[in-house]
Amino acid sequence: MQNAEIASQFEELADLLEIQGANPFRVRAYRNAARAILDSAESVGALASDLAKLCELPGIGEDLAKKIQTLVQTGAIPQLEELRQQIPKGVLEMMRIPGLGPKKAAALFHDLKIHTLEDLRKAAEANQIAGLKGFGKKTQDTILKGLELAESAGRRVYLIEAKAAADDIALDLQQTPGVQRVMAAGSCRRRLETCGDLDLLAIADDSTAVMDRLAAHRLVTGVLARGETKQRVRLAKGLELDLRVVPEESFGAALQYFTGSKEHNVELRRRAQERGLKLNEYGLFRGDERVAGRTEEEIYAALDLPWIPPELRENRREFALAERHALPELIDLADLRGDLHMHTTASDGAASIEEMAESAKTYGFEYIAITDHSQRVSMANGLDAHRLRTHWQEIERVRQRVSGIEILKGVECDILEDARLDLADDVLAEADWVVAVLHYGLSQPRDQIMKRLLTAIRSPHVDAIGHPTGRLIGRRKGADVDFELLLQAAADYGVMLEINAHPKRLDLDDIQAAAARDRGIPIVINTDSHSRDGFSMMEFGVYQARRAGLTAADVANTRPWPEFQKLLRR
Ligand code: DGT
Ligand code: CA
Ligand code: CA
Numbered sequence: 001m002q003n004a005e006i007a008s009q010f011e012e013l014a015d016l017l018e019i020q021g022a023n024p025f026r027v028r029a030y031r032n033a034a035r036a037i038l039d040s041a042e043s044v045g046a047l048a049s050d051l052a053k054l055c056e057l058p059g060i061g062e063d064l065a066k067k068i069q070t071l072v073q074t075g076a077i078p079q080l081e082e083l084r085q086q087i088p089k090g091v092l093e094m095m096r097i098p099g100l101g102p103k104k105a106a107a108l109f110h111d112l113k114i115h116t117l118e119d120l121r122k123a124a125e126a127n128q129i130a131g132l133k134g135f136g137k138k139t140q141d142t143i144l145k146g147l148e149l150a151e152s153a154g155r156r157v158y159l160i161e162a163k164a165a166a167d168d169i170a171l172d173l174q175q176t177p178g179v180q181r182v183m184a185a186g187s188c189r190r191r192l193e194t195c196g197d198l199d200l201l202a203i204a205d206d207s208t209a210v211m212d213r214l215a216a217h218r219l220v221t222g223v224l225a226r227g228e229t230k231q232r233v234r235l236a237k238g239l240e241l242d243l244r245v246v247p248e249e250s251f252g253a254a255l256q257y258f259t260g261s262k263e264h265n266v267e268l269r270r271r272a273q274e275r276g277l278k279l280n281e282y283g284l285f286r287g288d289e290r291v292a293g294r295t296e297e298e299i300y301a302a303l304d305l306p307w308i309p310p311e312l313r314e315n316r317r318e319f320a321l322a323e324r325h326a327l328p329e330l331i332d333l334a335d336l337r338g339d340l341h342m343h344t345t346a347s348d349g350a351a352s353i354e355e356m357a358e359s360a361k362t363y364g365f366e367y368i369a370i371t372d373h374s375q376r377v378s379m380a381n382g383l384d385a386h387r388l389r390t391h392w393q394e395i396e397r398v399r400q401r402v403s404g405i406e407i408l409k410g411v412e413c414d415i416l417e418d419a420r421l422d423l424a425d426d427v428l429a430e431a432d433w434v435v436a437v438l439h440y441g442l443s444q445p446r447d448q449i450m451k452r453l454l455t456a457i458r459s460p461h462v463d464a465i466g467h468p469t470g471r472l473i474g475r476r477k478g479a480d481v482d483f484e485l486l487l488q489a490a491a492d493y494g495v496m497l498e499i500n501a502h503p504k505r506l507d508l509d510d511i512q513a514a515a516a517r518d519r520g521i522p523i524v525i526n527t528d529s530h531s532r533d534g535f536s537m538m539e540f541g542v543y544q545a546r547r548a549g550l551t552a553a554d555v556a557n558t559r560p561w562p563e564f565q566k567l568l569r570r
Contacts, residue, residue, distance in 0.1 A: 001045040001072055001445070001480060003037050009077055010034035010067075012092065016083040018102035019091060019109065032059040037068075048072035075443030090116035097146035099139060107132060121147050156194035156474065157239050160503040160540060163188055165219055165235055166198045173243075176213045179204045180248065185258035189310045191543035193473055193506050198241040199258045207231075207245035214243055250282045252295035257281035264313035271303050271319075279303075311546040321549075330546040331555055333539050338367040338557040338564060341412065341435055341466055341498065341526030342534065346391045347372035348380035350531040353398045353407070359532035361405050367561045369410035369433040370395055371466075374422040376414040377439055383411070385427045392430070406561050408432035412466060417441035419452040421459060428461035433568070435466040435498065435526075438479055442470045446480040453481065457489045463568060464524055465490070467500040467507040475504070483512060491519045496556055496567075499525045499548075501541025513548035522556040522567060 014030035036059045037044050047053045054065035071077045087109070094105045094117065108114040111132060112123055120143065123129050129140040166184040173182045179202055183189075186199030204210050211231045215223050224232040224240065231243045246254040257265060257280065272279035277286055283293025284302055292298040297307045305322045309330055312318040321327045343349030344356055351359070353370055360368045372391060373382035383391060392409040399407050410433035414422040417440055421428065428434055436456035438449070456462045468486065469478025490497055497516050499508050505528070508516060516523055525541035527534050545555060552558040556567055 001075075003040055003044050006044055006068065006071060007034040007038040009071060009080060010037065013077060013080045013083065015092060015095060015102055016080070016087050019087055019106040020083065021106060029059070029064070033064050036060060044068060045072050073445055075445060088115040090114070090119065093117055094120060097143060099142045099146065104134070104139075107134065117147060155238050156196050157237065158473065158503050159188065159191060159193055159195060159543070160537075161237070162195035162198060162239065165239065165241075166200065169198075169214065169217055169219060169241070170200060172217055173200070173202055173210055173213055176204070176210045178206055179210050181251065182210075183255060185255055186260060189259050190261065190313055191311050191547060193503075193509070193544070195239075197239065198235075200241060200243045201251065201254050201258060202243060202245050203248050203251050204245050205247070210245060211243065214241075246281075248294065249290070250293050252297070252299055253279070253283045253293040254281045256296045256299055259310050259313065261314050263315035264308075264318070267315050267319055268303065271305075275303065277302070309546065311543065312549060314547075317549070328549045328551045331542060331550050331552045331558065333542045334364070335552040335555070335558040336525065336538055336542070337365060337560060338369075338406075339363075339365050339527050339529070339535060339538065340369040340408070340410065340433055340464065340524050340557060341371050341500070342368060342529040343372050343380075343412075344370055346387070346394075347377070347382055348530060353395055354402060355532055356529065357398060357402045357405050357407055360535060363535040363538070365405065365535070367406035367408065367564065369408035369435075371410040371412040371433070371435050374411055374413045376416060376422045382414070382422075385423060388423070388427060389430070410434065412437055413456075413462070414439050415452045415456045417444065417448075417452075419448070419455045421456065421462075425459070425461060428459070431461065433464075434462050435464045436462045437466040438468075438470045442476070442479045444479070446482055449479045450482050450485055453486055454489055457486075457493050457495045462495060464496040464498055466498045466526070467502075467505050467528070468497055468512070469507050471507050472504050473506065478507060483515060487516055487519045487521060490516070490521045496522045496524050499523060499541045499544050501525055501527045501537045501539075501544075503537060503540045506540060506544045508544075508548075510544055510547035513545060513550060517548065517550055517554045523550065523554055524557050525555055526557070 010030050011034040014027050018027045036057050040057055048069050051065050054060055054068055055062060067077055091105050091109045094100050095102060112128060114120050114123055124140050124144045129135050130137040166188050170182040170184055173179060181203045183201050185201055187195045188198055202210050207229055211226060214220060214231060214233060219235050220233045221236055222234045224234055229245045233241050235241055244254060269279045272284060277284055283290040284299050292302040300307050306325060306327060308318050308322055339360060342356055344351060344353050373380045375382045375384040388411060395407055395409050409431055411431050413434055413436050415436050415438050416422055438452060456465060469481050471478030497508055499513055513523060525545055527537045529535055556564060
């Protein structure tokens with residue numbers, strides 16, 4: 001556990017205690033502890049087994065040291081968990097609004113029964129806050145302004161939503177008379193997991209018509225600013241969009257500039273300077289002469305580089321690879337031939353085996369594995385040995401009826417909190433494909449998480465580890481995985497690692513997937529479909545793979561079935 005994580009739990013504890021009206025000295029003690037942990041050069045998590053060592057940290061007495069121990073060993077502070085039960089999350093969120101400290105948040109919670117930011121907005125709009133003791137009209141107005149900021153800032157939107165909006169609007173603006181071309185740039189074009197805002201570029205001689213059309217678009221809820229060539233609008237859910245209208249001869253330069261990332265652009269500008277050139281959103285210039293700008297390709301070429309795919313533009317290894325003309329030929333959606341993770345009505349899916357198989361065929365898949373949940377996931381109607389065997393018999397019957405696709409008898413087997421697998425070896429031995437996953441106890445200490453993952457990897461029956469960290473983007477941090485150890489073990493035992501294509505998972509992430517590829521570990525990109533339409537999520541897994549620099553050859557389920565079969569351990 002990182003110091004920052006430990007510190008933030010104590011900070012939250014202090015906030016909640018203060019909202020609760022606890023003794024100010026106690027509150028201060030937790031705040032001081034949080035600061036001391038954050039400032040410590042040593043890993044407090046590593047010190048945690050030694051109570052005396054912990055007590056040497058400034059401001060940490062025995063009581064606090066014991067709490068740190070509990071947190072590191074169990075992943076939680078019981079007192080904090082309890083407070084979280086008592087005080088709604090929205091009350092903590094209120095404190096991010098400038099001018100709203102714990103005291104005011106507490107008053108709003110206790111006196112007006114405000115539990116969420118939505119409640120807060122309603123109360124402010126209904127003029128209920130101004131009358132509250134210690135508040136007044138001015139505070140109420142500050143709250144309303146702050147709410148708007150708090151809601152739009154810091155809220156990032158999943159790529160699936162951002163891209164859908166960008167594509168929809170781009171397609172519409174493209175219809176404007178006089179508009180030649182519209183394209184999304186920014187993080188959306190780089191296929192980042194989430195987008196802070198959208199950046200659209202249009203080629204047009206006259207910006208009036210296209211800006212009017214944007215303002216009138218059904219997804220646009222308001223115009224925030226409008227200038228000669230720039231317009232910023234608000235979409236639903238607080239997502240904002242920048243439109244820039246550029247002339248044709250600058251389009252490549254603008255596209256390059258606004259695609260970013262900032263880090264990539266800094267390096268590209270440095271390379272321009274090195275050659276006595278100047279790069280900006282209008283073009284690449286030698287003195288006043290524009291030497292490139294119409295297309296991205298000509299800009300990169302003028303800087304002695306091949307065109308670099310947007311997914312790689314993070315200033316990681318793309319420049320080194322581009323210089324050697326060794327950029328990978330990135331995987332495409334069309335390369336995928338199989339999907340090895342999906343659910344049916346036997347557990348928590350919405351479609352039958354046959355319906356999933358027929359749907360998979362329409363998405364172009366040649367083989368699938370049906371991987372319903374194992375018994376531990378009772379919430380999702382997970383299967384015990386008996387039900388699983390009956391389910392597999394049903395799969396065999398469906399195989400007789402459905403042609404043109406290979407259907408594997410699989411299972412998504414939980415790796416239990418105590419590091420046993422949820423199904424016995426003799427059952428797993430009968431499967432064609434086993435994807436092992438962590439679902440419960442994600443906040444266990446690193447050692448236990450690794451014990452669990454290693455047990456699964458060493459099992460002769462496990463083919464792949466699914467969504468290896470279990471994170472949910474923007475919602476839940478994943479397990480504290482030691483990736484060095486995981487990758488080494490996966491490589492040693494020939495176990496595949498999954499990029500789960502679900503837009504909220506995308507787990508492995510881009511950096512982890514690149515590291516797995518570097519070790520020669522076969523990667524599978526799976527949709528984890530729970531319905532017939534779930535297969536459409538594959539594109540997001542592919543984007544993550546592209547950001548990792550993966551080629552089709554790096555991804556096992558791009559292979560034709562006979563070759564994929566050879567990679568199986570059984
Ligand atoms: P986001 O919106 O947070 O998901 O991420 P981006 O990458 O879309 O960032 P955004 O919308 O602030 O800006 C779009 C691109 O424009 C960014 O990737 C690089 C470029 N850009 C924006 N501001 C600056 C800047 O101050 N300096 C440089 N070098 N580039 C910038
Ligand atoms: Ca952006
Ligand atoms: Ca922007």
